[in-house]
Amino acid sequence: MRNYDVAIIGGGVIGCASAYFLAKAGVSVAIIERGQLNAGASGRNAGSLHFQLEHRLIHNETHLKAQLPHLIPLTLAAIEQWNTLEDELSCDIGLSMSGGVMVAETSEQIRLLERKAKLENRYGLAVELLSAEETLARAPYLGETVQAALYCREEGHCNPRLLTPAFARKAEALGADFFTDTAVMGLDKVGAGWNVSSRIRPGEKASERLEIRAEKVLNASGAWAHEIAAMANIHLPIFPVALMMSVTEPVPVFLKHMVQHVGRKLSLKQVEDGNLLIGGGWSARLQQHAGKWISNAPAKLSLDALKSNLGVASEIVPAVNQLHLLRTWTGITGVTADQLPIVGQVDQTPGFYVAAGGSGFTFGPLYARLLSEEILTGLPSEALQPYSPARFGHVNMYMGN
Ligand SMILES: Cc1cc2nc3c(=O)[nH]c(=O)nc-3n(C[C@H](O)[C@H](O)[C@H](O)COP(=O)(O)OP(=O)(O)OC[C@H]3O[C@@H](n4cnc5c(N)ncnc54)[C@H](O)[C@@H]3O)c2cc1C
Missing domain, CATH: 3.30.9.10 (D-Amino Acid Oxidase, subunit A, domain 2)
Structure with missing residues (x-):
């Protein structure tokens, strides 16, 4: 059993950027990715930096009336971050x-x-x-x-083939451990922390497993975040x-x-x-x-x-x-379910965080920074409140640990 402060599931932009911000703050981090880094949506997207409210949000403006104004302060924070990202990552990320x-x-x-x-x-x-x-x-x-x-x-726009690897390289240099070709198969809350059980891809090292003990878990598994949530006995409407x-x-x-x-x-x-x-x-x-x-x-x-x-x-x-x-x-x-991302700690499962949904290439680095601060301090991020998983708390009334 290996011990870490935080286990991150998913090696896309959100997972790798979170690993970077956490490692930079001195936290020990493991990133577990069932395939290769950046092989999911983060490496296959359009690379657009969507700062205007998008077509899909405007299309649902009647339903999202109360939430839309909250998105704009986050957009302003994202613009500020993108303006300094190349310096922060010390490399070309094809940013325009x-x-x-x-x-x-x-x-x-x-x-x-x-x-x-x-x-x-x-x-x-x-x-x-x-x-x-x-x-x-x-x-x-x-x-x-x-x-x-x-x-x-x-x-x-920014080059999707460059951004996530740049975060991963920085995180690795700061001591984060990456486990690729390794699929998370089970999550168990034991005491105050989590046991994360993964299977290394057959053919790599047949039937070998990776067992990790982590104080906190960040579910950054993108479109499959509902599957990881189910392992923690939670419904996630992704x-x-x-x-x-x-x-x-x-x-x-x-x-x-x-x-x-x-x-x-x-x-x-x-x-x-x-x-x-x-x-x-x-x-x-x-x-x-x-x-x-x-x-x-x-x-x-x-x-x-x-x-x-x-x-x-x-x-x-x-x-x-x-x-x-x-x-x-x-x-x-x-x-x-409501077009907005889900970012934050899940109330029913303390120590279990999620960041998924939305235009995650544009906002992934910002979610990663804000959520890393939340994980570090234990205090909910004010800016991320509109995206809290708590808005779907009703489906988890009888779930959790
Ligand atoms: C075609 C396309 C175009 C897009 N265009 C844009 C755009 O222009 N601008 C924009 O802002 N957004 C865009 N998006 C959305 C954006 O790409 C995503 O929101 C963002 O990349 C999500 O990042 P992520 O890290 O959450 O997920 P991903 O990059 O999908 O990473 C999740 C990772 O989790 C891994 N995983 C899943 N299950 C497990 C498991 N059990 N164990 C271990 N690992 C697991 C997966 O293998 C995957 O690598 C687009 C998406 C697509 C598909």
């Missing part, structure tokens, strides 16, 4: 924060942008509503159906969702913003090498067996969704029509 536009094509969508701008500006996120002419002047690559855009100057992404051939740089749409599913950006990344929440298909999702199988591509995604992209940025597609891939992320 040269602005983002969220476009509208109909008068109804323009009204939505107006409401959104009012809310964002009121709570301190500076966004600028641009008319059709102003939009075209700032983003001449946009198609003529675009009638307005909301501009946020800090938005941008649902796996499969999405797809595409990349075009490289062309000379002509598009410096991150482009989104307020009413249609689209995210588009051009990276430093000249390739365009196209996504926006188009679905792929999760594999299942006997009515259950297969948690470690890749999702399958839908050709219809791919055509629709490329169709929207080329309507909004007509130059896309001229480009060759290089590759399309899928990834699996977790969405929660």
Whole structure:
């Protein structure tokens, strides 16, 4: 049995960033990952830094009315953190924060942008509503159906293949232990701490197990956080969702913003090498067996969704029509029952923390920093209150330890 202060389950951006912040504070940390680091959603996403309230949140604005204003202070904190992240990690993470536009094509969508701008500006996120002419002047690559855009100057993107490994390297240098190809199979609360039992992948070292004793556990297992929660006898309303992404051939740089749409599913950006990344929440298909999702199988591509995604992209940025597609891939992320992330300690299981859901690439480093402070001090983070697992406490009334 190995002893640690904190066992982190999941080697994505949230797990590796948390390992870094905890190790930096002198905490002994083990990260347990059933595959390879950054092989989940963190390494397969669009890399967009979503600081404006996103399409999916605005879409649910009636249900989220009370929560939306709370998201903006967290966004401001995330912007501050991203501005210093390259220095903190002392390496290139492919970061670009040269602005983002969220476009509208109909008068109804323009009204939505107006409401959104009012809310964002009121709570301190500076966004600028641009008319059709102003939009075209700032983003001449946009198609003529675009009638307005909301501009946020800090938005941008970061390379998903670089960010998580950068956190992992820093954490390892500070003494964090990484166990890859090692799947957590059981969690037992024993006394004040947890026994974490894992199986090392068959074929690596046949039937070998890893047994860890940790004071606290952080569930950073992304779309599969409900499975780890079940091991701690807790329900967590996180649902796996499969999405797809595409990349075009490289062309000379002509598009410096991150482009989104307020009413249609689209995210588009051009990276430093000249390739365009196209996504926006188009679905792929999760594999299942006997009515259950297969948690470690890749999702399958839908050709219809791919055509629709490329169709929207080329309507909004007509130059896309001229480009060759290089590759399309899928990834699996977790969405929660109310679209907001779940971050914090679970009341029914003291010492058991979770961070999952939401735009976890944009906000993962911030959740990791705030949650690490919470784990260290034992005091709930004020900023993370809107995301507390306590809002789903009713489903856990008869659960826990
Ligand atoms: C296609 C796509 C595009 C996206 N685009 C964006 C974007 O542009 N901007 C943005 O902010 N967000 C985006 N997201 C969401 C973002 O990628 C995720 O929110 C974020 O990466 C979640 O990080 P994570 O560390 O929680 O999860 P992950 O990176 O999925 O890591 C979880 C890890 O837990 C491991 N694990 C699971 N079960 C076990 C177990 N039993 N034992 C050990 N390990 C286990 C998994 O193998 C996995 O590696 C996108 C997601 C996808 C799929």
